[in-house]
Amino acid sequence: EDQVTQSPEALRLQEGESSSLNCSYTVSGLRGLFWYRQDPGKGPEFLFTLYSAGEEKEKERLKATLTKKESFLHITAPKPEDSATYLCAVQDTGGFKTIFGAGTRLFVKA
């Protein structure tokens, strides 16, 4: 059964303190791995899609990487506005459902 595990559950950083969020996944055949950002009381907002091991994507202070078993979301010099829950999700080659992890709640203090 497809599974996504994210760590840590929560992460507190000072502004400018870089760090990484981890996503471990088990899937029969990976069609895509996704990162979403979710602000309190809002729906998730799409950030990245990664399709194969070795692939990297960047957007502002965020960079996502993918291996055969894990994905990392690297946050460089975060700002308070980066505070949110970051969700990792996978879609298998069956293609009809996307499985989400529980998320990492990121707090960035000024």
Add this chain to the structure above:
Amino acid sequence: ETGVTQSPTHLIKTRGQQVTLRCSSQSGHNTVSWYQQALGQGPQFIFQYYREEENGRGNFPPRFSGLQFPNYSSELNVNALELDDSALYLCASSQDGGGTVNTGELFFGEGSRLTVL
């Protein structure tokens, strides 16, 4: 380009009642997925609709049912509400060729917050 809209935004029901939640998909999108998100958890897949038919279902009982209309909007119906049904219900739309031509990106609405007392 209009985004995904959901209604109502908040509602309170009592155990045993029935509820209908509505979703208008993003312009140009033909697939709608519904998710349940409990507090502090990630979204859990309920089901997906493509061309007015259920295209896949997660581990939810039959009292969770849905519809998709010709304009690709959708409804989620939950019968015999239980306390554990209290959650944020998210609708997501995508441009999907029935799972064969699909970038996988989901575009979410703001959700409907259901409280069951």
